[in-house]
Structures are given as structure tokens and as C-alpha cells.
Amino acid sequence: MKKFMTGNDSAALAAKLARVKVISAYPITPQTTIVEKLSEFVANGELDAEYIKVESEHSALSACVGAAATGVRTFTATSSQGLMLMSEILFVASGLRLPIVMTNVNRSLSAPLSIWCDQQDSVAVRDSGWIQLYCENNQEILDSTIQAFRIAEETLLPVMVCFDGYILSHTAEPVDVPEQSEVDGFLPQYNYPYALDPEHPGSIGAVGVPDYYEEFRFMLQEEMLKAKEKILEVGKIFAEKFGRKYGLLERYRTEDAEIILLTMGSLAGSLKDMVDEYRQHGERVGLVKLRSFRPFPVRELKDAVGNAKAVAVLEKDVSPGLSGALFSDLSTALINSKKSPLLMNFICGLAGRDVSPLQIREAVKSTLEAVEAGEVKNPVRWLGLRETLMGLR
Amino acid sequence: MMKNISDVELLAPGHRACAGCGCILAIRYALKALGKNVIVSMSTGCMEVVTTPYPETAWRVPWIHVAFENVAAVASGVSRALKVLGKRGVKSVAIGGDGGTVDIGLQALSGAAERGENLLYICYDNEAYENTGIQRSGATPYGAWTTTTPVGRVKRGEDRPKKDMPAIMAAHGVPYVATASVGYPMDYIKKVKKAASIDGPTYIHVHAPCVLGWRIDSSKTIEVAKLAVLTGMWNLYEIENGVTRVTFKPPRRKPVSEYLKVQRRFRHLTDEEIMKIQQMVDEECKRFGIE
Numbered sequence: 001m002k003k004f005m006t007g008n009d010s011a012a013l014a015a016k017l018a019r020v021k022v023i024s025a026y027p028i029t030p031q032t033t034i035v036e037k038l039s040e041f042v043a044n045g046e047l048d049a050e051y052i053k054v055e056s057e058h059s060a061l062s063a064c065v066g067a068a069a070t071g072v073r074t075f076t077a078t079s080s081q082g083l084m085l086m087s088e089i090l091f092v093a094s095g096l097r098l099p100i101v102m103t104n105v106n107r108s109l110s111a112p113l114s115i116w117c118d119q120q121d122s123v124a125v126r127d128s129g130w131i132q133l134y135c136e137n138n139q140e141i142l143d144s145t146i147q148a149f150r151i152a153e154e155t156l157l158p159v160m161v162c163f164d165g166y167i168l169s170h171t172a173e174p175v176d177v178p179e180q181s182e183v184d185g186f187l188p189q190y191n192y193p194y195a196l197d198p199e200h201p202g203s204i205g206a207v208g209v210p211d212y213y214e215e216f217r218f219m220l221q222e223e224m225l226k227a228k229e230k231i232l233e234v235g236k237i238f239a240e241k242f243g244r245k246y247g248l249l250e251r252y253r254t255e256d257a258e259i260i261l262l263t264m265g266s267l268a269g270s271l272k273d274m275v276d277e278y279r280q281h282g283e284r285v286g287l288v289k290l291r292s293f294r295p296f297p298v299r300e301l302k303d304a305v306g307n308a309k310a311v312a313v314l315e316k317d318v319s320p321g322l323s324g325a326l327f328s329d330l331s332t333a334l335i336n337s338k339k340s341p342l343l344m345n346f347i348c349g350l351a352g353r354d355v356s357p358l359q360i361r362e363a364v365k366s367t368l369e370a371v372e373a374g375e376v377k378n379p380v381r382w383l384g385l386r387e388t389l390m391g392l393r
Numbered sequence: 394m395m396k397n398i399s400d401v402e403l404l405a406p407g408h409r410a411c412a413g414c415g416c417i418l419a420i421r422y423a424l425k426a427l428g429k430n431v432i433v434s435m436s437t438g439c440m441e442v443v444t445t446p447y448p449e450t451a452w453r454v455p456w457i458h459v460a461f462e463n464v465a466a467v468a469s470g471v472s473r474a475l476k477v478l479g480k481r482g483v484k485s486v487a488i489g490g491d492g493g494t495v496d497i498g499l500q501a502l503s504g505a506a507e508r509g510e511n512l513l514y515i516c517y518d519n520e521a522y523e524n525t526g527i528q529r530s531g532a533t534p535y536g537a538w539t540t541t542t543p544v545g546r547v548k549r550g551e552d553r554p555k556k557d558m559p560a561i562m563a564a565h566g567v568p569y570v571a572t573a574s575v576g577y578p579m580d581y582i583k584k585v586k587k588a589a590s591i592d593g594p595t596y597i598h599v600h601a602p603c604v605l606g607w608r609i610d611s612s613k614t615i616e617v618a619k620l621a622v623l624t625g626m627w628n629l630y631e632i633e634n635g636v637t638r639v640t641f642k643p644p645r646r647k648p649v650s651e652y653l654k655v656q657r658r659f660r661h662l663t664d665e666e667i668m669k670i671q672q673m674v675d676e677e678c679k680r681f682g683i684e
Binding site: 074207 | 430431434441442445446447448449452453454455457458459462466469470471472474500501503504507
């Protein structure tokens with residue numbers, strides 16, 4: 001059934017359809033309406049779950065850890081500063097291999113304080129051992145959140161479903177909502193094999209002395225790499241059941257593309273329109289939309305962009321002192337390749353600033369110029385920067 | 394074994410606690426009182442570190458450690474999951490040291506208490522961050538030397554009194570708050586049993602000497618624990634639904650100097666400083682009707 005829904009409502013409804021048993025969350029803009037909706041579901045008896053009204057995001061995730069380890073399906077949602085406050089426990093959740101699912105509604109980080117969208121928050125915790133899936137639209141939010149529970153529970157890795165604040169969280173779109181029975185058929189009952197249980201006492205969270213610690217980290221790395229197959233497998237099963245296809249990334253008109261744009265999240269929608277415009281003028285521009293940022297699909301990305309002359313990475317984050325994080329990860333993916341396209345990085349859309357067609361054309365133009373010159377000077381550039389405001393240059 | 398106390402050991406021997414550790418007794422006695430139908434969440438600290446060096450564990454009950462400041466939140470999650478699973482007979486128990494409770498873990502504990510979570514929280518109080526090497530906490534008593542309250546030319550140990558954590562918990566309106574001491578195990582065990590039987594948030598603050606931090610001989614743990622109570626430096630009481638009841642009154646309260654002089658963390662104290670502590674303790678005891 002098609003429903004007209006915001007991104008936040010899609011995330012909340014997906015958690016309900018997944019029959020989560022413990023929700024533990026704290027309000028933060030622009031995530032708040034997710035937990036409001038879930039509170040309503042619980043208050044109305046539409047969702048049979050415990051809702052823990054915690055006093056912080058740190059406790060929100062901590063309570064999820066306790067509940068997941070005791071053997072029930074858990075969910076939380078946050079944004080920005082809230083994710084930063086959780087960051088300590090993010091590493092614990094993955095280290096303990098607890099299949100927690102979280103929504104992160106992407107929002108910029110202080111300072112300066114901003115409630116608007118960029119992806120700095122989740123990108124900043126890319127090394128926390130969580131699978132990170134990024135969504136382009138509200139349908140993807142609903143579908144990816146449902147899939148996230150199955151991916152998490154079959155890999156014993158926590159999953160963070162990320163989508164852009166306001167652009168998706170507060171914007172309504174038609175979303176195809178599956179029936180509860182269909183989701184029940186797709187998502188098996190939660191079954192955590194190491195649950196805390198007095199009948200089978202075990203210890204979770206022991207001290208990892210130097211003789212053991214490194215192996216734990218290695219195993220986490222191995223499982224994250226293997227999770228790529230699980231994301232593909234779950235995406236395939238989902239497609240068979242619901243008719244919508246999901247993988248590690250999406251290729252849009254890349255077959256013969258000379259220039260490929262690479263991005264994550266809702267910007268992919270705008271870029272698809274721009275690609276169509278270029279194609280109408282006979283210019284071979286394509287798009288790769290990355291869905292799985294962690295695990296990072298090295299082979300699939302190589303396949304997708306390897307034959308292009310240049311890749312322009314457009315991203316809403318920056319690792320100050322280097323470049324955008326997606327750009328540096330792509331560079332890592334292409335290292336040791338016999339043939340690599342030229343790589344350009346465009347930092348854009350920070351704190352909700354619109355990424356305009358004009359800016360995108362500027363990015364494509366600079367990339368074309370690099371292709372013509374056969375080299376890249378100054379690979380990291382900023383789009384839409386108001387230099388007059390900075391008293392620089 | 395003392396009568397009415399289970400001889401089942403749910404904390405295995407072979408853990409790495411110091412000889413004479415008071416805190417490990419607090420854990421061992423608590424488990425004797427609780428029995429096996431518990432899930433223990435534990436904050437980072439001495440007891441966490443000494444009981445679970447991977448691949449070993451001293452815990453014969455299910456146990457989880459997540460971080461330092463969040464044990465009340467973890468135990469809340471455990472408690473709610475138990476509710477969802479319909480495991481009514483299993484109690485969620487959180488255990489933290491004084492640093493993990495009165496300082497860094499206070500927010501999570503306050504949240505759990507205010508929400509009315511069904512869990513028992515036990516704070517084992519050795520009056521400093523002993524795990525990191527004797528740094529002061531909010532529970533360090535006035536005058537005590539620690540590595541961050543050194544005795545120098547200008548400063549002479551901890552300059553603030555101990556935080557009154559049981560009063561803070563009582564102010565949350567929780568149904569049961571009690572203090573205890575490893576020097577009085579029968580009193581402690583009785584309180585743990587009572588607290589665990591109550592459906593709601595309950596809190597026990599157990600005083601437990603640290604041989605390393607308090608600078609005492611490892612054979613003196615119980616003696617020093619008892620002296621704290623006998624001098625009124627640590628009082629044993631319970632607050633049940635807001636009503637305070639002293640559970641042990643020293644027959645004739647000893648001067649605080651008898652407690653202070655056996656611990657080298659207090660050895661720098663002058664007669665005037667001891668007098669000041671005596672006055673503080675007299676005031677505190679008056680509150681509880683202990684003469």
C-alpha cells in the first residue's frame with residue numbers, strides 16, 4: 001500500500017514492522033519525530049515493546065546493548081551531537097558483536113551549532129565497526145531499515161541506517177509500505193546465540209589483554225568484510241519478496257561514462273537529474289550512489305568506476321587536514337590498480353546548504369578540464385563557498 | 394560459614410583481587426544473598442578488571458561489562474528485556490564502584506532511578522579511583538591522602554567531605570536505599586535480599602576498604618571496616634519508602650582517631666584536623682540518632 005510519508009515516519013514504521021521489543025532513545029533534532037512516532041505506537045498498543053525514556057543518547061545506546069545482550073531486538077535513533085555522545089558505546093556494541101539497529105538522521109556537528117543536514121556525524125564514526133547504509137529517498141529508508149535487522153542479526157554486527165536530515169527526514173514522499181505478514185515472512189525472530197541467561201551463565205565484555213585483543217579486532221575486520229556478501233544476499237531476498245533491488249552501490253548510466261559522479265544519500269537524486277541533462281547533450285556522465293559506506297565495497301567500486309576517465313566525489317563531510325572521507329576511501333580502493341581514473345573531490349552542502357545545479361555543473365566542468373589537461377591540480381575543492389564572507393584571498 | 398548464608402560460591406576463586414580486598418567480599422556476599430537468578434551488569438573498575446581477564450571469568454552468573462559511566466543504563470536494558478521475555482524470576486543487578494556511581498555514572502543512575510526501573514544497584518565504595526592508582530573521587534572522605542589530593546606545603550589531602558550518595562538516591566523517591574559494610578556481612582546480606590525482592594529501583598551503598606589505597610595491612614580489612622562503623626565514620630541504615638531506620642548502633646561510639654590512625658592515608662592529620670573530622674562525624678551521627 002502506498003502511503004505519503006516523511007523519512008522519519010518511514011524509519012519509525014520500519015522499526016514497528018520489524019517488531020522491535022526494546023526502544024531506547026533520546027530526542028534530538030531532526031531525529032525527534034522518529035521517537036515521537038514510536039512512543040505513539042507503544043502508547044496506543046500498536047507496538048508491543050518497552051520504550052525506555054533515557055536521560056541521554058549515551059544511556060540510549062547503553063540500554064540497547066543491555067537489552068540486545070539479554071536477547072531481544074532493539075532499536076534506537078539519533079543525530080549529530082547525540083551520535084557523538086554515543087560514540088564510546090558504538091565501539092563497544094560492535095566489539096561485543098551485538099546486532100543493534102540504529103537510525104542516524106544526518107546532521108552537521110557543532111561548532112558552529114547547526115541543526116541542518118550534512119553527513120559529518122556518521123562519517124566521523126565510520127571506524128566504529130558499525131555497518132553504515134545510506135539512503136537516497138524515503139522508500140529506501142523503510143526498506144533499508146527492515147533489511148538492517150536481518151543483516152545485523154545474521155552477521156552479529158550493528159547496523160546504522162543513515163539518511164539526510166530535513167531533506168528526507170521531514171519531507172513526505174509516496175512510500176510503498178509492506179504488510180506486517182510480509183515483513184514477518186522476511187524477518188525471522190530475533191535469536192541472539194549468546195544471550196545473558198541464568199540457565200547458561202556466561203560473561204560478556206571481559207578484559208582483552210594484549211595476548212587476545214588483536215585477534216578480536218582482526219575478527220571484527222574479517223566479519224565486516226564478509227558482511228558485504230550478507231548485504232547483497234539480504235538485498236536479493238528482499239527484492240524477490242518486495243520487488244525492489246538493493247546492493248552495495250547503485251550504478252546510474254555508468255556503462256560508457258567518461259566522468260562518474262560519486263556520492264551518498266539524497267544528493268544522488270539531484271545528481272541523477274543532472275546526469276540525464278548531460279546525457280541529453282551527448283556528454284558521457286554517470287553516477288555511482290554508494291549505499292554501503294562500511295563495509296566499503298572496494299571491488300564493486302573498482303568495477304563501477306575503473307573505466308572512467310575521472311571520478312568526481314561529491315560529499316557532505318570533510319576530514320580537516322586531508323579531504324572528504326569518501327574521497328580518501330575511494331583513493332584507497334583504487335590504489336594498486338593498473339589503471340585509475342583521475343579523482344576530484346568536491347565538499348558541498350554542509351549544514352543544509354543547497355547543492356545547486358550551478359554547483360554541480362561547476363564540479364563537472366572542473367573534472368572535464370582535469371581530463372583534458374590529463375592531470376589534477378588541487379583535487380579537493382569546495383562548492384558554493386562564499387569567499388567574501390571569510391576575508392580570505 | 395555463618396548460619397543462614399548460602400555456602401554456594403557464585404564468584405569463583407582465582408580472580409585477581411588483591412589479598413585483603415574489601416570490595417571482592419562485597420561482590421561475593423552480594424551473590425550469596427542474590428543466588429543464581431540474576432543478570433549482573435558491571436561498570437568499569439577494580440572488580441570488573443580482576444574478575445574477567447579473558448579467557449577467564451570468576452562469574453558463575455550471567456555478567457556483562459560495557460563501560461564506566463553507564464551501568465545503570467545497561468542494567469535498565471537488561472531489566473526491560475527480561476520483562477519482554479517474561480522472565481519474572483530473574484533480577485537485573487548493576488554493580489559499580491564509587492567513581493562509577495557517585496561521579497561519572499551518576500547521570501545514568503539518576504535516570505534509571507527516576508524512571509523506576511526494576512533493578513538493584515550496588516555501589517561498592519572504596520573511597521577513591523583505586524583501579525587507576527588511588528585518585529580521589531566524590532566519595533573520598535575529608536582529609537584523605539590520594540595521588541590527586543597529595544599532602545603538600547599548601548594542600549593537605551582531600552578538602553571536601555564525602556558526597557552523600559544514599560541521600561541523593563533517597564531524594565529520587567526510590568522504594569529502598571541502604572548503606573552497608575563488608576565488616577557487617579549479616580546486615581549487608583539481609584539488605585541485599587530485601588532490596589532484590591522489591592519490584593523497582595533499589596540502592597545499596599556498601600563500604601569496602603582498599604588495602605592499597607587506604608594504606609592498611611591486608612590482614613586488617615575487616616577490622617578497619619568495623620572501625621568505620623564503630624566510630625560513626627560510616628553509619629548503617631536503610632531508608633524504606635522514605636522512612637530511615639538505623640540497622641546497627643555502635644554500643645559506645647569510639648573516637649574517629651581510632652579509625653584514622655590505623656590507615657596511612659590519614660597519617661598526616663594533625664590533632665586539630667582530627668578534631669574537625671570528629672565534629673563533622675558527630676554532626677552526621679546526630680542526624681541518625683547515633684550518640
